[in-house]
Amino acid sequence: MFRSILFALVLIWPSFGWAETIYPGYEWRLVDEGIYLHTQEDPFAGPVDGNSIVIVNEDDVFVIDTHINPAVARAVVSKIKSITDNPVSYIVNTHWHDDHINGNATFQNAFPNAEIIAHPYSAEKLKDEWRNLEESRMVAYESLTVERILEVAEAAEADDPMRAMNLRLYAGYVGALKPELPTLEYVYPTKFVSDQLVFERGDRKIEVHWVGKGNTEGDLIVFLPNEELVITGDMLVAPIPYAFDSPMQEWPTTLAQLKKLGAETIIPGHGKPQKNMQYLDQVIDLINALLSQVDQAAKNGVAYENLADAVDLNDHRKLFTSGDADAEFAWKNYFFDPGLNSAWVSLGYTPSVKE
Ligand SMILES: [Zn+2]
Numbered sequence: 001m002f003r004s005i006l007f008a009l010v011l012i013w014p015s016f017g018w019a020e021t022i023y024p025g026y027e028w029r030l031v032d033e034g035i036y037l038h039t040q041e042d043p044f045a046g047p048v049d050g051n052s053i054v055i056v057n058e059d060d061v062f063v064i065d066t067h068i069n070p071a072v073a074r075a076v077v078s079k080i081k082s083i084t085d086n087p088v089s090y091i092v093n094t095h096w097h098d099d100h101i102n103g104n105a106t107f108q109n110a111f112p113n114a115e116i117i118a119h120p121y122s123a124e125k126l127k128d129e130w131r132n133l134e135e136s137r138m139v140a141y142e143s144l145t146v147e148r149i150l151e152v153a154e155a156a157e158a159d160d161p162m163r164a165m166n167l168r169l170y171a172g173y174v175g176a177l178k179p180e181l182p183t184l185e186y187v188y189p190t191k192f193v194s195d196q197l198v199f200e201r202g203d204r205k206i207e208v209h210w211v212g213k214g215n216t217e218g219d220l221i222v223f224l225p226n227e228e229l230v231i232t233g234d235m236l237v238a239p240i241p242y243a244f245d246s247p248m249q250e251w252p253t254t255l256a257q258l259k260k261l262g263a264e265t266i267i268p269g270h271g272k273p274q275k276n277m278q279y280l281d282q283v284i285d286l287i288n289a290l291l292s293q294v295d296q297a298a299k300n301g302v303a304y305e306n307l308a309d310a311v312d313l314n315d316h317r318k319l320f321t322s323g324d325a326d327a328e329f330a331w332k333n334y335f336f337d338p339g340l341n342s343a344w345v346s347l348g349y350t351p352s353v354k355e
Pocket residue numbers: 049050097099100234269270
């Protein structure tokens with residue numbers, strides 16, 4: 001009873017904009033009783049970083065995704081230790097991209113008995129690509145400083161604002177990751193889910209599902225039926241979806257499966273929680289429109305190089321970006337350009353020369 005009253009009081013705060021800063025540029029928010037979201041204040045800031053979700057149960061803690069920057073993961077670990085004595089027993093990696101897994105070792109070092117859960121596809125990708133990806137980043141950053149990149153960005157602002165935006169974003173990566181990557185530890189999944197795994201924790205049920213191919217082939221989602229809450233990883237990203245090397249053809253069906261769970265609250269892989277299905281429906285419509293237009297263009301004999309001119313998603317673009325410059329940048333660089341390639345490959349046409 002006391003817990004419920006306390007929670008009812010706490011719930012009032014978010015409606016007044018309550019959010020705590022435990023790491024600069026991020027917000028720590030209560031989403032439901034014992035369920036916290038750590039998310040970037042500005043979803044377009046660099047480095048682009050995934051959400052991390054902390055679920056505090058009666059006797060243990062689950063963490064869903066661990067951020068790109070181990071320093072941010074350390075802040076989340078400290079926060080967990082300040083609110084509960086319970087250990088983290090499970091870390092779920094929704095997929096293999098580094099903005100969701102670079103903090104794995106930080107959590108496992110703090111909670112040595114924690115198991116890391118992932119889809120077997122993600123585990124394979126991590127084994128094959130993770131270390132190379134971060135080591136090549138380290139080499140690229142070696143001679144760069146944030147100050148120098150920002151100077152170049154400022155000089156580019158007038159003639160090429162898109163390039164300036166890209167440089168500022170890059171400065172965010174260099175500033176956050178250059179000090180961290182030399183000591184990054186590579187900790188791999190220890191438990192694999194290719195269908196579903198259900199945990200009972202008192203009144204709470206935590207279900208880890210693979211509902212189909214989405215943003216990657218191995219996206220796991222976490223569903224809490226009693227709270228009617230689903231954590232999607234990058235299968236859903238707000239306010240602009242990501243489409244890097246995604247199995248586009250299967251993605252709308254997978255999102256429809258996700259919708260069938262009937263959650264009231266969706267916590268996407270990046271961005272703010274969604275309180276209804278409207279955004280999910282908009283993303284399904286968008287991917288279907290991209291797929292059908294790319295397919296039609298290919299059937300009309302349009303070459304891959306000319307695909308961008310043959311696909312008109314402007315109505316969708318306006319709906320997603322509302323004309324905001326940062327959102328337009330994300331639309332082009334995170335959805336439209338990579339999405340053309342993903343759709344082309346996913347529909348079985350000859351892989352692009354860009355790859
Ligand atoms: Zn991500």
